[in-house]
């Protein structure tokens with residue numbers, strides 16, 4: 001199954017991707033995680049993306065489209081994949097269609113802007129695998145350590161209040177129109193993302209299994 005997770009920054013895309021990944025055993029392709037990894041490794045692409053990412057702005061379409069094209073060509077995507085954070089603009093969605101990639105379902109996780117700011121200020125992510133946790137709502141088994149890979153949990157640079165506000169603006173202007181784009185293709189399903197992580201996971205898995 002080929003799935004896109006849509007939703008505002010902090011809606012829970014990364015969190016729910018981990019749940020689907022465990023259930024279906026298909027990889028998650030998070031453009032945010034791929035760019036952060038490139039940045040950490042000091043690659044040319046990482047350096048190019050840094051100023052955009054730090055300011056909460058979108059990295060240029062051609063850069064992310066190239067990343068996704070390359071990643072989807074790898075063997076582990078043959079039986080399905082979860083796209084987390086891509087597409088983020090209409091040109092990105094069009095590029096995905098032009099690649100001949102068939103998407104089965106687009107799951108839009110809806111969360112109000114007010115809830116987002118609190119979620120992102122308490123977020124911690126694994127430095128190694130990118131899995132998200134939260135200081136209150138989603139604690140790891142051992143403090144500061146990733147349950148999955150043992151990596152150290154850190155705070156993301158773009159999770160400051162000002163940057164989160166900029167990211168939300170961009171989401172409403174550039175990414176939200178994708179709801180209409182995929183509704184027209186009859187692929188969009190909407191789930192309420194404001195309850196607990198477990199409640200949202202139930203709704204998401206019900207859609208995946210429908």
Ligand code: AP5
Nearest residue numbers: 009010011012013014015032059085123132133134196197
């Ligand atoms: P990216 O890393 O994709 O960030 P984002 O879309 O802003 O989304 P987040 O990762 O912040 O949120 P999420 O929905 O994954 O929420 P999470 O599960 O962590 O992108 C970062 C940057 O990279 C962009 O700004 C841009 O510069 C660049 N980029 C990436 N893709 C791009 C693209 N396609 N085009 C251009 N540029 C691109 O959850 C958030 C927190 O809430 C966590 O702490 C979690 O534990 C907690 N939480 C989750 N669910 C619940 C719940 N139900 N109740 C309580 N707490 C919850």
Ligand code: MG
Nearest residue numbers: 013014032084
């Ligand atoms: Mg994420």
